[in-house]
Structure formats: C-alpha cells, structure tokens
Amino acid sequence: MNTAPDAAAGAAKRWREYPPLNLHPVLRHAMEAFNEHGYHGTSVRDIARRVGVTVPALYYHYENKQVxxxxxxxxxxxxxxxxxxxxxxxxxxxPVARFSAMVECVVLYMTNRRGLAFLDTEIRSLEPENRARYVALRDYLEHMLLDTVEAGVAQGAFATPIPADASRAVLTMCQSVATWYSPDGPLPPEAIAERYVLLCLSTVGHTGDRTLGPGPPAGAQRGRPRAVTGTRNTFR
Known part of the structure; x- marks a missing residue:
C-alpha cells in the first residue's frame, strides 16, 4: 500500500519555492473530489472514476477512503x-523576524497549496486515532509560534497580555486564507503574505514600526478572495 506522495528532497530548505505539486494520481483526484464535494459526499467509486481505474485497482494503492x-x-x-x-x-x-517568517511561510503555503491546505476543514472526518495524530502535529506548529511570541513579549517587542490566545488567533487567521484565496486577483501570494505579517504583528501588539512594501510588480502572479457559495469551495 502506498501511503505517501512523491516529494522533492530538500524542498523545505527552499521554503518560499513552490514547484508543481507532485501527488500520486489517486491522491490528486481524491483531493479535488474532497474539496468539491466534501469527504462524506465523495465515494471511493467517485475517485476511481476520476482516476480512470476500477475500485479494486484503487484499493491496491490505498486501502480505503480514510487512508x-x-x-x-x-x-x-x-x-x-x-x-x-x-x-x-x-x-x-x-523574535520579530522569526514571527514574521512563520506568518509569511504559513500564508504562502495557504495560497500556493490551497487544495491541500483546505482539507484542514475535514479533520472532523478523521477517525479518533488519526485525528489525535494530526492534532499533535498542529499543536506543535502552534507551540512554535507561541514560543516566538512569548520570546517577543519577554524582550518588549510584543505587548500582548495574552500570548497563547494571540498565537492561536494568528494561526487561525493565516490558515483561513485557504478558504478564500483564488489566483486570478490583483495581489500575488507574496503581497498577501506581507499584508498578513502586518495584520499579525498588530495582533501580538508589535511595538515597533512596520509598513507595507510597494505593490506587486507588473505581471506578478495574482490572487484575490474567492466568493464562497454553498458549503464548499472549489479549486480549479
């Protein structure tokens, strides 16, 4: 059973770079179906039809929909x-540089990998053991951010009296980008990330000065909020 997609070695070292997503065809079609119809609204037969294989052939690679x-x-x-x-x-x-880098990193992921990132809304569909494993990973990310915010508070760079709540709010705000982003608007992912850094610095009570840089260059990749209709977003 294949349970992991192919990945370019060392990709994380180039954390601002996003080459084309290299997923097994079954995973790619499952991702698209889950985003369009939801986990419970998608059957294994639906995914097999998209891939162009039989259900038994799909099960050869992945034993069930939960996997x-x-x-x-x-x-x-x-x-x-x-x-x-x-x-x-x-x-x-x-701390300010570390915090800004984390916010930029998460927002760039939400815009460049929005099809994958949007599946965070399906954690309620995970079986208990799988959900617990995912929550542990997500908590690790939240604690990375919290440690940075607390360090900033200790040094006087951040003034928030509630660093844990502020960190949680920042992460929630950044992750929400995947629910509305579409690549055909006036701002590239980099400009959206820069704006979110500014918003998130305000959330933690950054005591220094920070301003937005210039607008996106001509011909830059663009992105804008996508209108939400019904209960699901689609990513095409």
Whole structure:
C-alpha cells in the first residue's frame, strides 16, 4: 500500500519555492473530489472514476477512503512544519523576524497549496486515532509560534497580555486564507503574505514600526478572495 506522495528532497530548505505539486494520481483526484464535494459526499467509486481505474485497482494503492484523507492531511501539515522550521532557521534568533517568517511561510503555503491546505476543514472526518495524530502535529506548529511570541513579549517587542490566545488567533487567521484565496486577483501570494505579517504583528501588539512594501510588480502572479457559495469551495 502506498501511503505517501512523491516529494522533492530538500524542498523545505527552499521554503518560499513552490514547484508543481507532485501527488500520486489517486491522491490528486481524491483531493479535488474532497474539496468539491466534501469527504462524506465523495465515494471511493467517485475517485476511481476520476482516476480512470476500477475500485479494486484503487484499493491496491490505498486501502480505503480514510487512508486517502489521512495521507493528504498529514502531507499538508508535515510540509507546513518543515517549511516553518526552515523559515525560522533562516530568520535567526530575533523574535520579530522569526514571527514574521512563520506568518509569511504559513500564508504562502495557504495560497500556493490551497487544495491541500483546505482539507484542514475535514479533520472532523478523521477517525479518533488519526485525528489525535494530526492534532499533535498542529499543536506543535502552534507551540512554535507561541514560543516566538512569548520570546517577543519577554524582550518588549510584543505587548500582548495574552500570548497563547494571540498565537492561536494568528494561526487561525493565516490558515483561513485557504478558504478564500483564488489566483486570478490583483495581489500575488507574496503581497498577501506581507499584508498578513502586518495584520499579525498588530495582533501580538508589535511595538515597533512596520509598513507595507510597494505593490506587486507588473505581471506578478495574482490572487484575490474567492466568493464562497454553498458549503464548499472549489479549486480549479
């Protein structure tokens, strides 16, 4: 049974770079179906039809629908964690730089890998053991951010009196980008990430000055909020 997609070695070291997503065809079609119809609204037969294989052939690669969801969700959260580790390592020890790098990293992921990232909304569909494993990984990411915020508070760079709540709010705000982002608007992912860094610095009570840089260059990849209709977003 294949439970992991192919991945470029060392990709996290280039945490701002997003080559084309290299997923097994079964995973790619499952991701698209889950995003369009939800986990419970998608059958294994639906996925097999999209892939162009029989149901038994699909089961040869992935033993059930739950394994597909687990593989996709864990692929996403582990990639975010690896990229965030690389981002904070590059940023150094200064809390504001580390915090800004983490926010930028998460938002860039939400815009460049929104099909995977949006599946975070399906954690309620995970079986208890799988959910617990995912929550542990997500908590690790939250604690990475909290440690940085607490360091900033200790140094006087951040003024929030509630660092745990502020960290949780920041992460929630960044992850929500995957629910509305579409690549055909006026701002590229980099500009959206820069704006979210500014918003999140305000959330933690950053005591220094920070302003937005210039707008996106001509011809830059663009992105805008996507209108939400019904109960699901689609990513095409």
């Amino acid at each position: 597909l969801l687990v593989t996709l969700i864990e692929t996403s959260i582990r990639d975010v964690l690896d990229r965030c580790r690389a981002a904070v390592a590059e940023a150094g020890d200064e």
